[in-house]
Amino acid sequence: MAKLDSKIPAGPLADKWRRHKTEIKLVNPANKRKYEIIVVGAGLAGASASATLAELGYKVKNFVFHDSPRRAHSIAAQGGINAAKNYQNDGDSVYRLFYDTLKGGDYRSREANVHRLAEVSVNIIDQCVAQGVPFAREYGGLLANRSFGGAQVSRTFYARGQTGQQLLLGAYSALSRMIAAGGVEMHTNSEMLDLVVVDGHAKGIIVRNLLTGEIERYAADAVILATGGYGNVFNLSTYARGSNVTASWRAYKRGACFANPCYTQIHPTCIPVTGDYQSKLTLMSESLRNDGRIWAPKHQADRLKPPASIPEADRDYYLERMYPSFGNLAPRDIASRAAKRVCDEGRGVGETGLGVYLDFADAIKRLGEPVVRERYGNLFDIYHEITAESAYQQPMRIFPAVHYTMGGLWVDYNLMSNVPGLFVLGEANFSDHGANRLGASALMQGLADGYFVIPYTIGDYLAGQKPGARPSIDAPEFKAAAENIRAMTERFLQIKGKETVSHYHKRLGKILWEHCGMARTRASLEQALKLIPALREEFWANVTVPGSAATLNQSLEQAGRVADFIELGELLCLDALTREESCGGHFREEHQYPDGECQRDDEKFAHVAAWEFQGAGKPPLRNIEPLNYEFTKMSVRNYK
Amino acid sequence: MVAETNSNMISITLRVWRQAGPDAPGKFVDYPAANLSTHMSFLEMLDVVNDGLTLKGEEPIAFAHDCREGICGTCSCTINGKAHGPGHGVATCQIYMRAFRDGEVIVVEPFRARAFPLVKDLVVDRSAFDQIIQAGGFISVRTGAAPDANSIPVPKTDADLAMDAAACIGCGACVAACKNASAMLFVAAKVSQLGLLPQGQPERDSRVLAMVNTMDALGFGSCTNQYECSAACPKTISHDFIARLNRDYLAASVRSAFKPVSSAAGGSG
Numbered sequence: 001m002a003k004l005d006s007k008i009p010a011g012p013l014a015d016k017w018r019r020h021k022t023e024i025k026l027v028n029p030a031n032k033r034k035y036e037i038i039v040v041g042a043g044l045a046g047a048s049a050s051a052t053l054a055e056l057g058y059k060v061k062n063f064v065f066h067d068s069p070r071r072a073h074s075i076a077a078q079g080g081i082n083a084a085k086n087y088q089n090d091g092d093s094v095y096r097l098f099y100d101t102l103k104g105g106d107y108r109s110r111e112a113n114v115h116r117l118a119e120v121s122v123n124i125i126d127q128c129v130a131q132g133v134p135f136a137r138e139y140g141g142l143l144a145n146r147s148f149g150g151a152q153v154s155r156t157f158y159a160r161g162q163t164g165q166q167l168l169l170g171a172y173s174a175l176s177r178m179i180a181a182g183g184v185e186m187h188t189n190s191e192m193l194d195l196v197v198v199d200g201h202a203k204g205i206i207v208r209n210l211l212t213g214e215i216e217r218y219a220a221d222a223v224i225l226a227t228g229g230y231g232n233v234f235n236l237s238t239y240a241r242g243s244n245v246t247a248s249w250r251a252y253k254r255g256a257c258f259a260n261p262c263y264t265q266i267h268p269t270c271i272p273v274t275g276d277y278q279s280k281l282t283l284m285s286e287s288l289r290n291d292g293r294i295w296a297p298k299h300q301a302d303r304l305k306p307p308a309s310i311p312e313a314d315r316d317y318y319l320e321r322m323y324p325s326f327g328n329l330a331p332r333d334i335a336s337r338a339a340k341r342v343c344d345e346g347r348g349v350g351e352t353g354l355g356v357y358l359d360f361a362d363a364i365k366r367l368g369e370p371v372v373r374e375r376y377g378n379l380f381d382i383y384h385e386i387t388a389e390s391a392y393q394q395p396m397r398i399f400p401a402v403h404y405t406m407g408g409l410w411v412d413y414n415l416m417s418n419v420p421g422l423f424v425l426g427e428a429n430f431s432d433h434g435a436n437r438l439g440a441s442a443l444m445q446g447l448a449d450g451y452f453v454i455p456y457t458i459g460d461y462l463a464g465q466k467p468g469a470r471p472s473i474d475a476p477e478f479k480a481a482a483e484n485i486r487a488m489t490e491r492f493l494q495i496k497g498k499e500t501v502s503h504y505h506k507r508l509g510k511i512l513w514e515h516c517g518m519a520r521t522r523a524s525l526e527q528a529l530k531l532i533p534a535l536r537e538e539f540w541a542n543v544t545v546p547g548s549a550a551t552l553n554q555s556l557e558q559a560g561r562v563a564d565f566i567e568l569g570e571l572l573c574l575d576a577l578t579r580e581e582s583c584g585g586h587f588r589e590e591h592q593y594p595d596g597e598c599q600r601d602d603e604k605f606a607h608v609a610a611w612e613f614q615g616a617g618k619p620p621l622r623n624i625e626p627l628n629y630e631f632t633k634m635s636v637r638n639y640k
Numbered sequence: 641m642v643a644e645t646n647s648n649m650i651s652i653t654l655r656v657w658r659q660a661g662p663d664a665p666g667k668f669v670d671y672p673a674a675n676l677s678t679h680m681s682f683l684e685m686l687d688v689v690n691d692g693l694t695l696k697g698e699e700p701i702a703f704a705h706d707c708r709e710g711i712c713g714t715c716s717c718t719i720n721g722k723a724h725g726p727g728h729g730v731a732t733c734q735i736y737m738r739a740f741r742d743g744e745v746i747v748v749e750p751f752r753a754r755a756f757p758l759v760k761d762l763v764v765d766r767s768a769f770d771q772i773i774q775a776g777g778f779i780s781v782r783t784g785a786a787p788d789a790n791s792i793p794v795p796k797t798d799a800d801l802a803m804d805a806a807a808c809i810g811c812g813a814c815v816a817a818c819k820n821a822s823a824m825l826f827v828a829a830k831v832s833q834l835g836l837l838p839q840g841q842p843e844r845d846s847r848v849l850a851m852v853n854t855m856d857a858l859g860f861g862s863c864t865n866q867y868e869c870s871a872a873c874p875k876t877i878s879h880d881f882i883a884r885l886n887r888d889y890l891a892a893s894v895r896s897a898f899k900p901v902s903s904a905a906g907g908s909g
Contacts, residue, residue, distance in 0.1 A: 052783040067704065068770050070810055071712045087790060123784070130786035132779045132834050134803040141793030159803060165711055166806055173778035180774040188767065211759060240707040274679045277688055280708040382709065385727070385734050451783045500694045502687065547699045551661060552760045554702055555694065 002257050002612045004625045007412040008112040013631045014094075017116040020413070021456055025463035032057035034467035037458070038205055038220040039063070040192045040247050043072030044164075044171055044443060045426025046226030048450025051174035054183030056455055061218060062175070062184055063207055065191040065242065065557075070172045073228060073240040074446060077164025078285035078379065080146060080156035081443040083121040088145050092153040094118045099632070101441060104150040104331050105406070105434020106584035106598065107606070107634040108263070110627065112413060113431045120452040121444050125157055127451055131170040135159050147290050148439040150331040150639075156440045161285055161378040167443055171450070190216070191557065192247045193488075194481045195223065195254045195422065198471045202251075202422035206481045208489070210557060213550040215482050215489075217473040221465050222421045222458060225251060226450065229405035229427040231264065233565045233572065234517075235509025237402035238270060238283040244561040245568050248409050248428055256417040257610035257623060259430035260407035261568065262576035265437055265585045266518050267403030268294075268335035271386050271396075272355045276506075281401040282386055284358065285379055286439040289328045291363035291372065292396070294319050294335070296356045300346045307349070307357055307395050318342055326639040333436040333585045333598075334639060336400035340518045341596065343399075350397050359395035400518060404442060406433040406585065407575075410610040410625070414457035415449060418610075421461060425449035430608070435584025489549045492559045497542035501558045504539045508562070508569055511535065516573050521589045525577040532570045539566060571611055571620060578622060581605045602634050648678040650742040654689060656701055657749045662758055668747070678738035682725065683708060683715065685737055702761040710734040710874060713809035716816070717762055718749040723813035723872040731811060731874040751816035755823070755859040766812045768858040769826060775854035776847040777830040779839050798836050805833040807875040814869035814877075820861030825869035827851050828885035829877050835888055845892035845899075852889050 009020040027035065036059045039050045047069060050062045066072065084097040098118040102109060125143070129135065135157050136144040145154040159166040178184045189210040196204035196219070204219040230245035231237040252258045269284045295317045297303050302310050318338055323330045330338070339356050342348060349355045364372050369392060373380070380391045387397070408430040415423050415431075426446040433441065471477070515528035539562070547553040582591040582598035583605070591599040608625040651674040659666030673689050680688075683705050690700035706714040715732040719725030725735045740746060748762065756764040794802075806829070814825035831848050834840030840847070863882060870879040901907020 048783070055782050066706065067714065067766060068810065070770070070773075071706055071714050073707060073712070076707050076709055076711050085789070123786075125789045126786040127781070127783060129789040129792060130779065130781040130839055132802075132837050132839050134799050134806050134833065134837070135789075136803075137794055137796045137799040139796050141795050141799075142790045159806075162711070162803075162807060165809070166803075169806065173773065174781075174783070176770065176774045177778040177780060186770075188770075240712060242706045275677050277677065277680050277684050279681070279684050279687055282709050381729075382734075385710075385730055385736070388736075388738065455783065498695075500691045502691060544694060544697075546694050546697065552702055552763065555700060 001621060002418045002610065002623050004257070004410065004418060004610055004623055005412060006110065006625055007414060008110065009413065013111065013115050016112050017119055024456055024460045027459045027462050029057055031467050033059060035059065035222070035462050036061065036220040036470060037222050037224060038218060039224045039226060040205065041072065041226035041228065042069035042172070042175065043074035043226060043228060043426060044168055044446030045450040046072070046224070047168065047171035047175045048447050049224055049226060049425055049454050050184050051171065051178050052451055052455045053458070054178035054181070060178070060184045061187065061220065063187045063190045063192055063205070065189065065210060067188055069175055069186060069188065070169065072168065073243050074168045074443070075165045076240065077443055078161045078283065079287040080148060080158035080163045080440040081124065081167060082148065082155050082440040083125045083157060083444065084118055084155060085122055085125060087143060088154045090153045092155050096153065097121060097155065100151050101432070101438055102434070102632060103637055104436055104438035106436055106600065106637055107434065107602070107629070108260070108583050108627065109434030110431055111629055111632060116453070117432050117445060117448050120448045123452055124444060124447045128167055128170050131173060133159065133166045133170045146287055147329060149286055149289065149329045149335070150438040158287065161287070161376065164443055167447065171447070193250060193485045193560065195251045196477050196481050197254050197419060198475060198477045201420045203471050204473065204478060206485050208485070211552050213548070213553070215486050217478045217482050219470050219473045219478065221462060221470045222423065224423045224425060224454065225409065225428050226425040227428045229408065230565070230568055231402045231405050233508070233569050234402040234512050235505045236273065236278060236281050236513070238267060238281050241279060244564070246561050246564045249564040249568055251409060251417070251419070251422060253613050254419065255613065256419045256422055257410040257612050258407070258571060259410040259608050259610040260575065261572040261611070262516070262579055262586045263406035263435045263584060264402060265332060265404040265406060266336040266400045267332055268339055268400050269358060269398045270401035270403070271383065272350060272352065272399040282382065283401070283403060284383060284396060284398055286332070288358060288376055288379060291367070291375065292328065292358045292360050293317055293362060294328055294356055294358050296342045296347045296349060298347070303347055303349050303353065307359070316342070316347070323639045330639050331436060331438060336518055337587060337596070339400055355397040355399045357395035358398045360391060361395070364392065404437055406430065406435060406437055410608065414460055415454055416457070416461060423454060423458060425454060435586055488560070489556065492543070492545045492556055493549060495540065495543050495545065497544045499542055499544065501543055501545065501555055501562050504535065504543060505562045505565065507535060508532070508566055512569055512572070516576050519587050519589050520576050522577065525573050528573040529570065529577065532566060532573065536566045539563065574620070575609055575611065579605055579609065598637070606634065648738070649675050650678060650737060650740065651675060652740055652743070653745045655745055655747045656762070658701070658761055659758060661760055676737050678736065680737045681708070681733060682719070682735040682737065683733050702763050704763045705733060708733045711809060713811035716751045716764060716811055716813070718751060718816055720747050723751060723816040724874055729874060729876040731809070734874070751812050753812070753815045753821035755821060756812060756815065768860070769810050769812065769823070771858060772823065772827060772851055772854050773830065776843070776850035779834060780843060792838055794837055802833045802836040805829045805836070805877065805881055808877055809875060811874060813872045813874060815860065817868040817872035818861065819866070819868070820864060822863045823855050823860040824863040824882050824885065825873065825877060825879065827855050828881040831888060832881040832884050835884070844888070845895055848885065848888045848892045849896060
């Protein structure tokens with residue numbers, strides 16, 4: 001059984017991080033260059049960590065499967081990044097950001113981690129501005145803010161609808177600077193396929209060079225995974241097509257615990273699905289809910305009528321009706337479920353009946369079209385490209401879609417997993433968002449972890465490791481792991497079955513969306529737990545992967561990722577089945593209040609479920625980390 | 641999954657560049673693709689064609705893609721002779737089949753430029769762009785050393801213009817569209833973004849000199865002011881930034897030739 005010590009420092013909530021930083025072990029500057037650190041991923045968390053650790057003097061090797069470290073999917077975040085700057089003088093504070101985030105997560109995240117996140121949020125904005133990130137400004141030259149879901153203050157910084165892109169390019173520029181300075185050795189087109197554990201410590205990785213097919217071995221004193229979330233387990237999502245769980249999953253199979261996989265976020269405002277060929281769902285930023293009003297017809301009979309012909313009295317602005325104090329800015333999980341309920345009642349719009357309206361007519365009347373264009377023009381353009389409809393003239397049709405995963409590899413307060421030497425940052429870990437993430441908090445967490453947490457906390461581990469003591473890549477553990485990956489690669493190519501990799505990915509996604517999506521029941525999950533193992537068997541018997549292992553082979557890459565998604569999908573459903581409560585993005589129909597809101601069970605489930613791999617074919621072990629709230633009372637989340 | 645909602649279907653012939661590797665010979669190969677929904681994206685059409693090839697035991701067409709929403713800059717096809725195809729201000733992944741006619745022959749090639757060597761089929765190596773950024777496309781600020789964000793006011797007009805330039809997704813369409821395979825728009829965008837902001841001033845001269853020199857050394861061509869780059873740019877970045885780059889480069893060249901250098905840095909004071 002894994003030992004899960006959260007290592008939360010003692011003391012008052014607001015002093016924990018400050019005190020921890022002063023008490024943590026340091027590595028002296030002359031010794032830092034003797035340590036090598038592997039960072040996998042160059043999104044916000046990976047790029048910021050690589051740059052910062054290299055600035056400190058560590059020797060960093062960064063690995064990405066992309067062709068450049070500027071491509072990670074952090075780049076697609078549209079709306080913004082939260083920070084408790086209180087530049088608006090509207091009563092914001094570190095405590096309020098902490099509290100909103102904790103409550104937004106339905107009291108399933110760690111108090112101490114969330115408070116630290118709120119504390120360092122202010123440093124992130126300073127850092128990014130100094131790097132030249134062109135945040136939106138007011139006429140006086142100072143920074144502008146907008147509002148986001150789950151908050152009653154305006155604390156979100158943004159760069160048009162491209163905030164993620166600008167923050168990522170800031171981190172990429174810092175990383176580029178350190179590559180040029182020799183502090184970071186960059187490996188592009190390199191996919192991590194295994195974690196190497198030597199004497200119980202993470203000491204290296206196995207990588208496939210995606211251009212040559214070479215299986216390569218790399219040793220280090222510590223390994224950092226910043227490899228993002230696993231939402232593509234649903235196949236259709238707002239993730240990039242390449243986003244995958246493989247690095248995390250292979251680490252899980254080497255002993256790292258996977259925490260709360262059932263906490264998946266369904267974003268309420270995405271462009272609805274149109275056909276079976278579809279590869280991707282596109283998000284319409286939450287920022288649109290600042291000015292857009294969400295509604296559906298009151299009567300089923302109106303659902304196919306042109307929206308403009310439906311009189312005001314026959315429209316149901318259901319978020320404003322159900323949650324008057326937060327209205328259209330209700331948190332994501334709540335807004336998504338409300339949309340589902342409306343569509344389940346047969347009031348969904350569009351041909352498929354799976355859609356509701358996001359309407360800007362009032363905003364255009366109030367602000368004028370030019371202002372709306374300045375605020376949201378690029379989002380309206382994206383909507384037009386995809387649907388060939390103008391949101392200036394008619395409401396957008398939107399529907400919820402998989403967008404983010406709160407679960408991930410278990411980490412302690414230092415962001416170290418239960419495998420010593422293996423650290424996990426950003427969306428790939430589980431710690432800060434509980435059962436639901438608030439908008440504009442993912443960018444905050446990725447950069448907090450990379451710029452301001454790991455640079456301190458990794459020293460605590462490395463100080464206990466003798467400089468220069470990392471194993472050689474000729475150690476038996478490295479050879480065995482590389483051999484294992486080579487064999488797996490060969491196996492894919494030799495199956496020569498009758499269906500494509502994408503065929504299985506689609507089927508997996510359908511099983512998960514139908515049985516473990518916005519609403520889950522015991523029966524649906526038990527059904528999924530029968531369907532997924534059968535799908536896995538069929539995949540390994542009947543998939544076909546053309547081409548060779550010695551060149552760029554995208555089918556082969558995808559085969560490995562889908563194989564891992566199938567296994568993860570099973571764990572996700574098992575976690576959802578075991579968690580007999582509703583919280584945040586995890587909604588079990590058996591556990592709801594009469595008004596349809598989530599019914600948590602704090603007595604039985606105020607804990608993190610951290611699953612531990614026990615070997616192929618054996619059921620995984622469910623470890624528990626109790627969530628001890630020292631300062632906040634877990635209460636019923638109310639946005640009414 | 642939801643049933644197809646629109647009966648608009650077309651059939652096309654895909655004439656696509658196939659090349660097994662950098663040193664292998666390449667050629668165009670025709671693939672018919674029938675009954676495609678016009679709501680389908682161009683890359684989804686390639687997915688469908690690839691699934692068909694896979695089931696026939698042939699190797700699918702390698703193409704670069706990731707976010708499929710026009711922001712990561714990975715996709716890079718020249719479609720019917722235009723970098724990123726028939727749209728305006730969009731990347732390949734944002735092209736939808738409604739942009740094509742029933743029965744049309746669609747010619748698909750990789751981005752072609754000496755500085756972007758071919759990897760396979762439609763995939764090219766654009767790491768030269770990363771090298772240009774590494775030469776100076778950053779502001780040297782250590783993590784943790786930044787002053788309060790609002791201690792550096794930036795006029796809104798400058799910030800907005802910097803954002804226009806910063807929108808570059810690093811896809812390389814500007815290079816592919818240019819008859820000289822020049823990277824001037826790419827370099828101009830980064831130089832302008834940082835040069836427009838007060839934070840970027842200390843390294844303004846060294847940045848523009850280093851980035852332009854690196855661009856030249858990597859085999860990109862020169863700019864002859866035809867602005868095909870801006871026309872192809874998925875973020876419609878204006879060629880005005882190239883004029884700004886030229887001014888900055890000239891000023892930096894003059895200043896660096898005459899600027900006194902401290903003796904500690906090897907100058908005569």
